[in-house]
Amino acid sequence: MALTRRRFVEALGVAGASFLGSPVRAEQVGGSPAAPGSVQPALDLIKLDQNENPHSPGSTVSKAVMEALTQGNRYPKNAGDLVTAIAKLHGVAGENILLGSGSGELLKASVPAFVDSRRALVAGLPTFETCTNTARSLGLPVREVAVDASLRLDLPAMEDAAGGAGLVFFCNPNNPTGTTWPTKEIEAMIDRLAQRSPETVVMVDEAYAHFVESKDYWSLAPRAARDRRLIVTRTFSKVFGLAGLRIGYAVGHPDTIAALKLTTTSGLLPVTSVAAALAAIGDESLIRDQVQSNRAARTAITKSFQNLGFKVFPSDTNFILVDVQRKPEDFRAACRERGVMVGRPFPGLPSHARISIGTLDEMQRAATVFKTVLAKTA
Ligand SMILES: Cc1ncc(COP(=O)(O)O)c(C=O)c1O
Known part of the structure; x- marks a missing residue:
């Protein structure tokens, strides 16, 4: 490839x-x-x-998928090699990683895990809609906060709305507006929220992280590994071009990961998807x-x-x-x-x-x- x-x-x-x-x-x-x-x-x-990525996977990924296919008669194991590779990439431990059938599965799972009738979901408008739609279909409260005049997520207004919330979904960069917040501003928001609303979990969706070129942007994954109130999600669907193989992951504290795991496939993904991601991640x-x-x-x-x-x-x-x-x-x-x-x-x-x-x-x-x-x- x-x-x-x-x-x-x-x-x-x-x-x-x-x-x-x-x-x-x-x-x-x-x-x-x-x-x-x-x-x-x-x-x-x-x-x-x-x-989507307009390029189909190259020969390295195709070869890995074909090899994995020979194990298609076996149930998947725990995808240990991939988890280790992801953990190494972010400087965290394997226990901080949860694989999902696309990061979409993990966004969806975050709603029953952290939102209930008294603890709303806070999300931008417009933003990637999986969390909002899931909360709505479960009849759970949603506080939507319109983007600002430059179409950035309105971080101060989302912070205001987050008091007592169960989950804040913060898509950075935001889909569909393409805008990004510097990471240190998000960290400052998380710090302030910890004082005012210590039960609120912030989920930062970094699906498009590879495309951001600003020096003010870095991944929150290392912090998520030690902060119970922060989760980061990533996907193999964009820069890696594996959307059809459905694989993504969350990074979080082991307790937060355990809560998320309850409503997912527990990271047990098709052997072919795991092999493709493993072949792509180091490239x-x-x-x-x-x-x-x-x-x-x-x-x-x-x-x-x-x-x-x-x-x-x-x-x-x-x-x-x-x-x-x-x-x-x-x-x-x-x-x-x-x-x-x-x-x-x-x-x-x-x-x-x-x-x-x-x-x-x-x-x-x-x-x-x-x-x-x-x-x-x-
Ligand atoms: C911001 C954002 N998050 C998550 C996803 C879902 O990606 P996945 O293919 O990993 O489920 C998308 C897909 O377009 C997206 O735009």
């Missing part, structure tokens, strides 16, 4: 230069030829709707190349919207939020008709479209579609 990714980055210079020029073939920009037999979306459909060139390719494609599509006069919000992620000056559902339907899938509408964002970052080639083709759609009056 490293070879494929590297070739991709080498091709970036050429592809980047021709972003709005002549079409570039997917293979030229590392459209990573899929492993034999792998199922890819129809060639002409550009999927920019779910913040630093994969991470570097993915971050670089995402940045190049994101910069190019941002410029193309700006050239057309549309506002693009700063993003630390593999998606952008654009004010398309029309109903997002209309923009979405018009793009879909022309073979480009973009994100669904989000509460509180009446004229905004969330667009995931694909390959440079995909973004080049999508830019032509966006231009056509936006040329029509809203």
Whole structure:
């Protein structure tokens, strides 16, 4: 895989230069030829709707998955090697890690674990909705706090709302707005909350952490390992490109992890998913190349919207939020008709479209579609 990714980055210079020029073939920009037999979306459909990694897993991961498949007749064990590798990455112990079927499973589990009829969930609006939706379907109280004028999570207002809460879900960077808070500001909030509301647990979702380039951002995982009131979640779905294999993890104090475990599959995941994550986690060139390719494609599509006069919000992620000056559902339907899938509408964002970052080639083709759609009056 490293070879494929590297070739991709080498091709970036050429592809980047021709972003709005002549079409570039997917293979030229590392459209990573899929492993034999792998199922890819129809060639002409550009999927920019779910913040997925546009590159299919490379040969290192595929080989590991095929080997693991030979153990498919056995129940999974405790995925010890992967847990050890994750723990080492964050400088914590294995007892601080809980694997989940995607980090989504762990977000979902956090609601019955820490929220009840007297202790509400506090979450941003809009934010990644798993916790909010789970609390609503369980009939549990939710305090939603609107994002601020720059579309950042309103940290001071969320802190105000958090007195007596069971759980604060803090998505950093936030999906769907792409905005990030410096880590030390979140730590200060956690410290203040500890005085005022010592029972409240803060869950920081770091799904997009790899894409953040600010020096003010670092992972809260080491602190989560020793602080009973903090949990960090991470996923293999984004930079590692394993969304279809459903694997993520939480980092927390052993007591908090035990509470979370009660309503999960206890970290017993398919052997293939565990093998894929283990093969990917140590591949630093994969991470570097993915971050670089995402940045190049994101910069190019941002410029193309700006050239057309549309506002693009700063993003630390593999998606952008654009004010398309029309109903997002209309923009979405018009793009879909022309073979480009973009994100669904989000509460509180009446004229905004969330667009995931694909390959440079995909973004080049999508830019032509966006231009056509936006040329029509809203
Ligand atoms: C902020 C955030 N958290 C969690 C998830 C869920 O990821 P996973 O695939 O690990 O369930 C997503 C998926 O898009 C996300 O955007």
